[in-house]
Structure formats: C-alpha cells, structure tokens
Amino acid sequence: MNYTHPEVLVETEWVSKNPPGNKRKLVEVDYDPENGYKKGHIKGASLIWWKRDINDPITRDIINKKQFEELMSRNGITPDTEVILYGDFTNWFAAFVFWVFKYYGHENIKIMNGGRKKWELEKREYTTDEPNIAKTQYTAVPPDEGLRAYLFDVRRALVRGDTVLVDVRSPKEFTGEITAPPEYPMEHAQRGGHIPGANNIPWATAVNDADGTFKTVEELQKNYQPKGVTPDKDVICYCRIGERSSHSWFVLKYLLGYPKVRNYDGSWTEWGNMIGSPVEK
Amino acid sequence: MNQEFPILRKGSFYFIKDGNTDLIMEDKTKRGLTVRERTLDEKLNVEAEKGMIHDMDGIGHWVPIRWFFPKSQYNLEKVLEHAEAMEKKYKDLRELTCPDDSD
Numbered sequence: 001m002n003y004t005h006p007e008v009l010v011e012t013e014w015v016s017k018n019p020p021g022n023k024r025k026l027v028e029v030d031y032d033p034e035n036g037y038k039k040g041h042i043k044g045a046s047l048i049w050w051k052r053d054i055n056d057p058i059t060r061d062i063i064n065k066k067q068f069e070e071l072m073s074r075n076g077i078t079p080d081t082e083v084i085l086y087g088d089f090t091n092w093f094a095a096f097v098f099w100v101f102k103y104y105g106h107e108n109i110k111i112m113n114g115g116r117k118k119w120e121l122e123k124r125e126y127t128t129d130e131p132n133i134a135k136t137q138y139t140a141v142p143p144d145e146g147l148r149a150y151l152f153d154v155r156r157a158l159v160r161g162d163t164v165l166v167d168v169r170s171p172k173e174f175t176g177e178i179t180a181p182p183e184y185p186m187e188h189a190q191r192g193g194h195i196p197g198a199n200n201i202p203w204a205t206a207v208n209d210a211d212g213t214f215k216t217v218e219e220l221q222k223n224y225q226p227k228g229v230t231p232d233k234d235v236i237c238y239c240r241i242g243e244r245s246s247h248s249w250f251v252l253k254y255l256l257g258y259p260k261v262r263n264y265d266g267s268w269t270e271w272g273n274m275i276g277s278p279v280e281k
Numbered sequence: 282m283n284q285e286f287p288i289l290r291k292g293s294f295y296f297i298k299d300g301n302t303d304l305i306m307e308d309k310t311k312r313g314l315t316v317r318e319r320t321l322d323e324k325l326n327v328e329a330e331k332g333m334i335h336d337m338d339g340i341g342h343w344v345p346i347r348w349f350f351p352k353s354q355y356n357l358e359k360v361l362e363h364a365e366a367m368e369k370k371y372k373d374l375r376e377l378t379c380p381d382d383s384d
Contacts, residue, residue: 030339031335032339032340032341034340034341035340035341049339051337051339052338182311182312182313182314182315182332182334183314183332183333183335184334185334186336186337
C-alpha cells in the first residue's frame with residue numbers, strides 16, 4: 001500500500017540526481033546549524049535555522065505572514081517553487097518548517113526521507129560552500145488555522161469524545177519522570193506529566209531506527225489505530241516545543257491521509273507551565 | 282559502568298570514584314547526559330567522556346561528564362583540587378540565582 005500523499009517525500013537518491021535550480025530549492029532545516037549546515041550540507045542547499053528564522057524574535061510564536069514572506073525571499077523561493085526540506089535530528093525541524101510552509105499556503109513542498117542521518121549513513125557528499133541566492137518576491141496566503149491547535153482548542157478537546165490527543169514525547173516525559181531530556185536544560189516545564197486522556201505514541205515509533213526513514217503504511221496504521229487514533233477523529237499532536245509533534249502530524253496527515261490533524265506547537269512547555277492546567281501522570 | 286566503582290569522595294556537585302587505572306571525577310550536574318565521545322579535555326589535560334548540551338539558540342556545546350585521571354600521574358589530593366574548584370564554580374553560580382527547595 002502506498003502513502004496517501006507520496007508526492008510529499010523524496011529519497012536521498014533522487015536528491016543526489018536532481019540538484020536545485022530556478023524552480024527547485026533545497027533547504028536544510030537545523031536546530032543546531034553549527035553542528036549541522038555549517039560543518040557541511042548538500043550542494044546548493046540554503047539554511048533555515050529553526051530558532052532564528054521560524055520563530056518570532058520577541059514573542060513566543062512562529063513567524064507571521066510578513067516574516068514568512070521575507071524568509072521565502074531570502075531563500076529565493078516563489079509561491080510555485082518546488083522546495084525540498086531536510087535536516088538534523090531526523091527531520092524534526094524540517095517537519096516543523098513543512099508545517100509552517102503549509103500554514104502559509106505553500107503547496108509544492110517535500111521532505112527528503114531520512115534527512116541528514118540517512119544522507120550521512122550513505123556517505124554522500126557535503127560541501128561548506130553556501131549558494132548565492134537572488135531575492136524573490138513572495139506573497140503568502142493567510143494562515144490555515146485548521147492545521148494549528150491552540151491552548152483553548154486543547155482545553156476544549158478534554159471534554160470532546162471526537163478529539164484524540166497524541167503525545168509524541170518519550171515515555172519518561174509522558175509519565176512526568178523527566179520534563180525534558182538532559183540535553184535541553186532550557187526547555188523544562190514547571191510540571192511533569194501529560195494532558196489528561198492523551199495517548200503516548202512517541203514520534204520515533206513512526207520511523208525506522210536504522211536510517212530515520214518513515215515506516216510503511218501498514219506499520220504506521222498498526223502504530224496508531226489500536227490506540228484509537230483513527231481517521232474519523234479530530235487529532236491533535238503535541239510534544240515539548242512542537243517540533244517532534246509536527247513530525248507525527250506529517251505522518252498522520254500526509255502519509256496516512258487523516259483529514260483532520262492539528263499540531264499544538266505550544267505543547268508541554270505551554271501546558272505544563274500554565275497555572276490550573278490539569279495534568280495526568 | 283562507572284557506577285560500579287567505589288566512591289572515594291563526594292560533594293554536592295561531584296563524585297570521585299576509584300577506577301581500575303584512573304581516578305574518575307564525575308560532574309553530578311551532567312548525570313543522565315548521553316556520552317557521545319571520549320576525548321582529551323584540554324582544560325584539565327586528561328581524557329574525558331563528553332556529551333552535548335543545547336543552549337537557548339539550539340547550538341550544541343560539548344561538555345565533559347567525567348574525567349579520567351591516570352593513577353600513575355595523579356593522586357586523590359590533586360583530583361580533589363579539581364573537584365573542589367568545580368564545586369566552588371557551581372556554588373557561586375547557585376548564589377547568583379535562586380536556591381531551590383533541595384537545599
């Protein structure tokens with residue numbers, strides 16, 4: 001069985017044979033560009049740095065429409081450009097950027113299956129040369145709020161039987177044993193645990209451990225459906241800061257074709273810090 | 282593996298363990314961090330197991346988790362000097378911030 005939207009994925013082999021050009025842009029999305037893009041990237045790729053480019057510099061929020069248009073311009077992207085994303089951390093942040101692109105209506109966008117992990121396992125070439133990019137004019141469409149869940153959506157979901165919450169963090173984060181892995185001391189919350197009623201289906205269960213590629217449709221269905229995460233539900237995914245959950249959002253929406261999936265980017269660092277939010281351990 | 286070695290000294294922020302060939306100084310604040318490499322720590326000039334911590338910008342920084350002082354070159358007193366220096370660094374840092382409930 002094929003993915004519902006196979007057009008959103010390309011393989012490393014395809015990328016190696018289809019270099020970027022005027023109508024196709026290759027973009028590396030990193031959480032940690034110093035240990036990623038700057039040490040070496042695929043030839044012709046530009047950089048989107050999650051922290052700097054996708055987040056508002058003052059308010060905790062993703063970039064607004066104007067900031068998104070400026071980001072597209074800096075990366076030489078027009079509304080009809082085919083954009084291939086790949087990145088570090090098994091494409092967590094590439095998936096987050098994919099979500100933001102879709103939020104602002106960019107249609108022709110794909111993810112390189114396996115990201116940097118697979119490219120490196122295959123010992124493919126990197127360069128440190130950065131491409132010269134001519135700025136473009138980009139006009140985005142108004143945000144598609146149907147892709148995004150806010151705190152009030154999640155609060156309302158607690159009493160709705162037709163909405164299912166998917167917590168994609170590790171089991172230790174889910175039970176409240178830890179509030180963030182030790183590598184991320186800046187991303188803790190005041191309380192540990194999970195949103196009441198949420199299903200713990202870690203993001204990693206959707207990928208093959210060996211190379212970070214997505215599992216088959218049959219494997220993915222077995223991963224989600226027995227836990228009640230079915231296509232007839234309104235699905236909300238969350239994690240700690242919204243990046244791993246955008247990875248699972250991508251799987252459910254594009255690989256399995258669920259019609260209503262939203263990413264709660266406020267995630268645990270919002271919920272676990274809010275006074276009065278109910279917490280289950 | 283190092284958990285099995287006897288503890289010779291401990292502070293609020295460190296352990297010194299009696300390894301087979303090394304005196305092992307551990308930074309307790311780095312417990313749980315995954316060891317990614319064992320390389321020379323240029324500051325103390327001994328081998329150290331290191332992990333990576335990501336700052337507010339997401340940039341990863343290599344940090345030592347435990348240092349291996351060869352018994353052929355270092356005695357406990359010398360390692361203790363390094364451990365107490367680390368202890369002072371963390372205690373000073375704690376003074377600058379708010380002490381938590383664990384005190």
